[in-house]
Amino acid sequence: MVLKLYGVSIATCTRTVAAVAKELNVPYELVEIDFANAEHKSPAFTAIQPFGQVPYIDEDGFKLFESRAIARYLAKKYASQGTKLIPTDPKEEAIFEQGVSIEQSHFYPVTLAIAAEKTFKPMRGLSPDEVVVEEQLKALEVKLDAYDIILGRQKYIGGNSSPTFP
Numbered sequence: 359m360v361l362k363l364y365g366v367s368i369a370t371c372t373r374t375v376a377a378v379a380k381e382l383n384v385p386y387e388l389v390e391i392d393f394a395n396a397e398h399k400s401p402a403f404t405a406i407q408p409f410g411q412v413p414y415i416d417e418d419g420f421k422l423f424e425s426r427a428i429a430r431y432l433a434k435k436y437a438s439q440g441t442k443l444i445p446t447d448p449k450e451e452a453i454f455e456q457g458v459s460i461e462q463s464h465f466y467p468v469t470l471a472i473a474a475e476k477t478f479k480p481m482r483g484l485s486p487d488e489v490v491v492e493e494q495l496k497a498l499e500v501k502l503d504a505y506d507i508i509l510g511r512q513k514y515i516g517g518n519s520s521p522t523f524p
């Protein structure tokens with residue numbers, strides 16, 4: 359059975375999983391969740407994803423949520439095909455994990471807050487709070503200063519080697 363990706367096509371976390379599946383040439387079927395009608399908060403959905411968030415995958419009955427965990431699972435399971443996404447050398451892998459942690463802890467919360475104001479609110483007919491946007495843009499600048507320091511020491515946030523393409 360083809361891997362099923364339960365998500366929302368415009369949602370960043372769903373796109374992360376979709377991008378990883380594509381890099382690995384893993385066929386998948388996107389099962390679009392009806393956000394507008396709060397399908398992700400329904401008992402059927404939260405029975406699988408108790409936080410009521412997309413995405414999750416169902417691979418022949420193996421269900422997994424949290425986009426980064428899904429991405430790692432796919433990258434390891436399908437390591438022999440497509441783009442090599444996770445280094446195998448322990449030190450290179452540790453630096454890759456450092457990059458993943460940076461993305462999760464520093465980049466994502468700030469950019470999500472900006473996207474929430476500038477993209478998601480207008481989609482619901484609401485106006486962005488420009489004070490919040492300004493605050494978050496300032497916070498982002500501080501984060502990007504740290505990125506500059508890291509990128510002065512290594513080629514990419516995830517290490518020195520780019521993913522190996524097939």
Ligand SMILES: N[C@@H](CCC(=O)N[C@@H](CS)C(=O)NCC(=O)O)C(=O)O
Nearest residue numbers: 369370371410411412413424425426
């Ligand atoms: N840590 C989770 C976050 C998932 C997440 O924030 N999903 C958003 C869409 S990108 C969502 O479902 N938001 C609806 C909600 O929180 O009610 C993951 O990486 O899968």
